[in-house]
Amino acid sequence: MASQTHQQTGLRSDHVARSSPPPPKSRWRTVLGRYPTGITIITSVDESGGPIGMVVGTFTSVSEDPPLVGFLPQRTSRTYAGIRRAGRFRASVLGAEHEGLCRDFFAAAPEDRFSGDAWEFDEHGVPRLRGAVAWFDATVHDVLPAGDHVMVLGAVADLGLGPGADEAPLVFLNGGYGSFAPPVTGVDLAELGSRLRIAAGVGDLVQGLARDLDVECALSTVVRDQVVVLTAADNRLPYVGTCFPFAAPMDPGFAAWCGPDLRRAWVENARRLMGQVDTHLLDDTIALVRERGYAISFGHTLSEHFGGLAAEARSGREAGGGRSDLARLWERMATGYADYCRDPRPQAHAHTLQVPVFGPDQCVAFELMVGGFGPGIGVERFRAILTAALDRAARITELTDGTPPAGYVPKLP
Numbered sequence: 001m002a003s004q005t006h007q008q009t010g011l012r013s014d015h016v017a018r019s020s021p022p023p024p025k026s027r028w029r030t031v032l033g034r035y036p037t038g039i040t041i042i043t044s045v046d047e048s049g050g051p052i053g054m055v056v057g058t059f060t061s062v063s064e065d066p067p068l069v070g071f072l073p074q075r076t077s078r079t080y081a082g083i084r085r086a087g088r089f090r091a092s093v094l095g096a097e098h099e100g101l102c103r104d105f106f107a108a109a110p111e112d113r114f115s116g117d118a119w120e121f122d123e124h125g126v127p128r129l130r131g132a133v134a135w136f137d138a139t140v141h142d143v144l145p146a147g148d149h150v151m152v153l154g155a156v157a158d159l160g161l162g163p164g165a166d167e168a169p170l171v172f173l174n175g176g177y178g179s180f181a182p183p184v185t186g187v188d189l190a191e192l193g194s195r196l197r198i199a200a201g202v203g204d205l206v207q208g209l210a211r212d213l214d215v216e217c218a219l220s221t222v223v224r225d226q227v228v229v230l231t232a233a234d235n236r237l238p239y240v241g242t243c244f245p246f247a248a249p250m251d252p253g254f255a256a257w258c259g260p261d262l263r264r265a266w267v268e269n270a271r272r273l274m275g276q277v278d279t280h281l282l283d284d285t286i287a288l289v290r291e292r293g294y295a296i297s298f299g300h301t302l303s304e305h306f307g308g309l310a311a312e313a314r315s316g317r318e319a320g321g322g323r324s325d326l327a328r329l330w331e332r333m334a335t336g337y338a339d340y341c342r343d344p345r346p347q348a349h350a351h352t353l354q355v356p357v358f359g360p361d362q363c364v365a366f367e368l369m370v371g372g373f374g375p376g377i378g379v380e381r382f383r384a385i386l387t388a389a390l391d392r393a394a395r396i397t398e399l400t401d402g403t404p405p406a407g408y409v410p411k412l413p
């Protein structure tokens with residue numbers, strides 16, 4: 001169809017490019033900025049064997065048989081000149097974690113781009129990004145003229161997933177960096193209905209725990225990528241039905257025992273809310289929660305947690321967005337988290353406890369949240385509350401045909 005149009009009009013593509021005036025640069029960028037691209041660093045070696053590389057958004061798959069990939073460097077690019085000479089390149093696909101690396105790489109002088117331990121080198125000296133999401137080794141198959149750029153076609157000699165393959169890829173859109181995470185579709189409405197029934201069925205157990213310990217209790221679950229409160233025992237907690245984003249570092253109890261999609265959503269929701277996340281801190285938090293067998297929240301009471309979130313989420317929805325308010329709340333709640341997490345006396349700062357209730361798939365189906373007791377309670381009272389909450393959560397797990405994961409043994413302080 002396209003070739004027919006060309007025949008009918010008698011135009012060749014280079015003729016079109018010459019005869020129509022180019023759109024103003026700003027318009028060109030504004031319109032193309034709406035098209036999201038992945039980010040890849042293309043690397044090779046210069047004539048003295050030194051590493052060279054450039055950030056590109058134009059890396060693309062071209063052909064499966066034979067396997068060809070391509071990218072479009074500017075004709076004047078020094079990296080392109082080097083790649084042409086070397087006849088080979090590696091394409092390393094960046095993950096969301098690499099935003100800083102990408103900015104530094106782009107801003108650095110060519111000779112300073114490969115300092116640091118993010119890079120290793122193959123037998124030809126071509127740099128490889130260690131933590132890439134995916135990588136391709138290619139030899140230059142062809143170079144096609146393309147206006148002020150050229151299209152470099154690479155014959156793929158080898159390809160693979162990198163250690164970052166499970167992380168979200170880095171995405172460039174509208175002049176800014178972001179990330180993509182697949183929508184979480186784990187829980188459908190029927191599943192939510194069954195969880196609501198379960199929550200209603202164990203409401204007395206939650207209420208009883210609150211009464212016995214003189215604390216606030218609630219039972220929550222994750223639906224898609226939102227936390228939803230299903231039961232709240234205490235008239236001071238009219239938060240049933242409240243939902244808020246499942247975003248790190250809040251609710252690490254769900255993230256510690258869930259599938260990889262939901263875990264990714266936890267990280268990516270936080271990245272969206274706060275612009276950046278400390279993945280090492282999150283990994284440490286998850287490891288700590290798994291080791292302890294329960295999670296602790298600091299710096300905000302259950303009422304503040306639910307009350308603030310409910311109000312922000314409501315005003316955000318009414319205002320048709322309000323993400324910045326939610327982001328501010330998240331930043332406030334995340335402040336000091338790292339220090340608290342590493343404190344050997346958690347009861348000194350703990351405001352709430354979150355204890356997992358497991359489903360039949362050994363993932364967390366519900367979280368039993370206990371608050372209204374601290375901070376600054378003695379270790380004896382903390383232990384008593386924790387023991388009772390763990391017992392109650394285990395009972396609910398049992399009653400609802402759930403199974404804790406192998407090796408789940410909570411540790412008391």
Ligand SMILES: Cc1cc2nc3c(=O)[nH]c(=O)nc-3n(C[C@H](O)[C@H](O)[C@H](O)COP(=O)(O)O)c2cc1C
Pocket residue numbers: 039053054055056057058059072073074076077078079080106110172
């Ligand atoms: C997100 C992003 C995407 C880019 N994509 C391309 C691209 O596809 N082609 C290109 O020639 N330059 C691209 N650039 C610019 C090059 O990375 C940069 O100009 C580089 O220094 C190339 O010049 P050099 O090879 O002479 O160093 C991109 C830069 C950024 C930040």
